[in-house]
Amino acid sequence: MVNAVNPQDIEFGLDTFVYASVDGSGRAVDGDVVIRNTIEEAVLADTVGIDSFNIAEHYRPEMMDSAGHVMLAAIAGRTERIRLGTAVTVLSTQDPVRVYTNFATLDAVSNGRAQLIVGRGSLTESFPLFGFDLADYEELFEEKLDLLTRLLRDQPVTWSGTFRPPLTNQYLSPPLPEGHVPTWVGVGGSPQSVIRAARYGLPLMLAVIGGPARRFAPLVDLYKRALVAYGHAPLPIGMHSHGFVARTDEEAVAIQWPYWAEVFEGAAAERGWARPTMERFQAEIADGSLYLGSPETVANKIAAVIRQLGLSRFDWAYATGRVPHEQRMATIELYGREVIPRVRALLAEPSPEPAFSSAPATANLGAASVQQ
Amino acid sequence: MSSSSPTDRRLGIVGAGKMGTTVARAAMSAGYDVAVSGSGPPERIALIVDVLAPGARAVTTDEVVGSAGIIVLAVPMHRFRELPRDIFAGNILVDAMNYWEDIDGVDKELATAPLGTSVVVQQRFSSARVVKSLNHLGYYDFEESRRPAGLAGRIAIAAAGDDRAAVAAVLQLIDRLGFDAVDAGRLEAGLALQPDGPVFGVRHAAGELSELLWAEASSA
Numbered sequence: 001m002v003n004a005v006n007p008q009d010i011e012f013g014l015d016t017f018v019y020a021s022v023d024g025s026g027r028a029v030d031g032d033v034v035i036r037n038t039i040e041e042a043v044l045a046d047t048v049g050i051d052s053f054n055i056a057e058h059y060r061p062e063m064m065d066s067a068g069h070v071m072l073a074a075i076a077g078r079t080e081r082i083r084l085g086t087a088v089t090v091l092s093t094q095d096p097v098r099v100y101t102n103f104a105t106l107d108a109v110s111n112g113r114a115q116l117i118v119g120r121g122s123l124t125e126s127f128p129l130f131g132f133d134l135a136d137y138e139e140l141f142e143e144k145l146d147l148l149t150r151l152l153r154d155q156p157v158t159w160s161g162t163f164r165p166p167l168t169n170q171y172l173s174p175p176l177p178e179g180h181v182p183t184w185v186g187v188g189g190s191p192q193s194v195i196r197a198a199r200y201g202l203p204l205m206l207a208v209i210g211g212p213a214r215r216f217a218p219l220v221d222l223y224k225r226a227l228v229a230y231g232h233a234p235l236p237i238g239m240h241s242h243g244f245v246a247r248t249d250e251e252a253v254a255i256q257w258p259y260w261a262e263v264f265e266g267a268a269a270e271r272g273w274a275r276p277t278m279e280r281f282q283a284e285i286a287d288g289s290l291y292l293g294s295p296e297t298v299a300n301k302i303a304a305v306i307r308q309l310g311l312s313r314f315d316w317a318y319a320t321g322r323v324p325h326e327q328r329m330a331t332i333e334l335y336g337r338e339v340i341p342r343v344r345a346l347l348a349e350p351s352p353e354p355a356f357s358s359a360p361a362t363a364n365l366g367a368a369s370v371q372q
Numbered sequence: 373m374s375s376s377s378p379t380d381r382r383l384g385i386v387g388a389g390k391m392g393t394t395v396a397r398a399a400m401s402a403g404y405d406v407a408v409s410g411s412g413p414p415e416r417i418a419l420i421v422d423v424l425a426p427g428a429r430a431v432t433t434d435e436v437v438g439s440a441g442i443i444v445l446a447v448p449m450h451r452f453r454e455l456p457r458d459i460f461a462g463n464i465l466v467d468a469m470n471y472w473e474d475i476d477g478v479d480k481e482l483a484t485a486p487l488g489t490s491v492v493v494q495q496r497f498s499s500a501r502v503v504k505s506l507n508h509l510g511y512y513d514f515e516e517s518r519r520p521a522g523l524a525g526r527i528a529i530a531a532a533g534d535d536r537a538a539v540a541a542v543l544q545l546i547d548r549l550g551f552d553a554v555d556a557g558r559l560e561a562g563l564a565l566q567p568d569g570p571v572f573g574v575r576h577a578a579g580e581l582s583e584l585l586w587a588e589a590s591s592a
Contacts (some may be wrong), residue, residue, distance in 0.1 A: 134476065
């Protein structure tokens with residue numbers, strides 16, 4: 001597949017969960033300081049040429065991202081260029097009317113730089129917190145996405161649904177210029193979610209948080225064919241993965257490993273996942289979803305996946321877990337100053353590999369070889 | 373292994389999500405005739421099946437049940453009670469579902485099922501021959517790990533069930549899909565195949581998998 005996107009036009013974003021971090025001596029940093037540190041990280045990201053800064057949404061002791069839009073407004077006041085968004089807004093447990101007013105206001109504050117990714121997220125504590133039943137997830141997301149897209153695209157809105165009161169000829173302030181607050185749909189691998197994004201004519205954001213990104217190639221194909229089936233023009237496809245960059249591969253591994261292991265030990269205990277091992281960490285770096293290492297290593301891996309999946313946007317969740325602020329700042333600086341320019345240069349070169357097939361990946365298991 | 377008459381290679385799959393389409397793809401490349409259903413009318417999943425499991429047929433759940441003796445149930449666990457109780461009467465029903473509170477919400481019966489969630493599934497579909505299997509590898513591990521029999525590095529999938537003929541049929545299916553097959557014993561031994569169990573989510577060769585399941589059974 002020839003990557004049709006001009007390398008200069010690809011959006012390179014940063015995503016953060018606003019992890020409660022430790023300081024250089026390993027002591028826990030207070031949550032309010034973590035929030036102000038994150039604002040400094042975003043300001044640095046703007047300075048070093050990163051295209052967007054996107055904050056997740058959780059309600060957990062180890063993450064300070066419960067009201068990202070407030071932080072984004074503060075960042076807007078200190079930056080000129082960087083786009084400001086979410087990764088992801090857990091739309092199922094929010095009121096789309098409130099999401100609209102928050103992000104239309106952010107768009108005004110930031111002079112048109114607001115954006116959204118809406119989705120389920122991989123953690124679901126917001127459902128009991130706000131009184132929703134996780135078993136209603138599909139219906140909640142469908143209804144709320146319907147209302148949000150109408151509010152963004154075509155006011156006044158007359159609408160009725162199951163989970164909130166109806167709207168009649170409703171205008172919301174502030175009004176948005178056409179096409180503002182671009183809204184992407186985040187998906188984690190569910191084919192129905194891919195179809196839904198296409199049905200609404202919204203760009204697709206793939207969350208690749210384990211294993212090689214190539215397993216999403218069939219979903220990219222599905223999305224493109226579904227856009228055609230629903231009569232939409234081609235739309236951008238983006239991807240989100242985690243990582244860390246340092247001067248050398250060894251340094252990046254040494255800094256990130258203990259914090260990564262800590263996060264996945266927690267997930268193993270809480271969610272029944274397999275416990276983290278250095279072997280799995282290394283496998284994720286070598287051929288999986290971790291974009292980690294020296295600037296050259298990370299740039300090569302990002303360029304390869306952009307070509308492979310035909311991406312228009314790459315969001316990098318920098319520094320997993322309690323990595324100290326100083327090391328987060330260093331990784332942002334390297335990402336903006338070295339990794340992104342290098343990726344753009346690599347993508348401007350002719351493709352080093354044969355054209356990528358977007359046909360569904362199948363193991364090499366010929367019929368003849370499985371005869372009993 | 374029994375002879376491979378053409379009728380042996382038919383598989384029905386209820387659920388067109390990540391796991392359902394992954395199993396469909398594997399079965400297609402193993403030479404099966406595959407019928408898949410989702411929630412709602414077949415048109416709703418036609419494109420998904422066409423792109424993710426080319427050659428498989430998108431049909432209604434009733435048609436899936438009529439199309440094959442072995443049916444894989446791969447719907448989100450909080451949805452299985454929406455299916456009629458007798459819909460799988462007489463079928464071998466491979467329960468590939470896992471209960472995840474993060475996906476399914478809080479479900480007391482499933483969260484506390486002392487003999488495993490497949491026993492709950494068997495009670496629900498009492499006229500089906502339930503075998504727990506295809507649930508303990510992630511869909512991506514499943515996709516990438518398939519190998520022809522005898523090839524080095526082939527990993528294993530276990531099956532647990534009370535109907536021994538049904539288990540034997542599922543063991544054959546597992547082998548044809550590209551994995552060594554391990555008989556885990558009675559349906560309640562499926563507890564060991566669930567999330568938090570000793571073998572969940574990790575690739576194991578047949579020997580290792582058997583040992584882990586044996587150790588679990590001995591300590592129970």
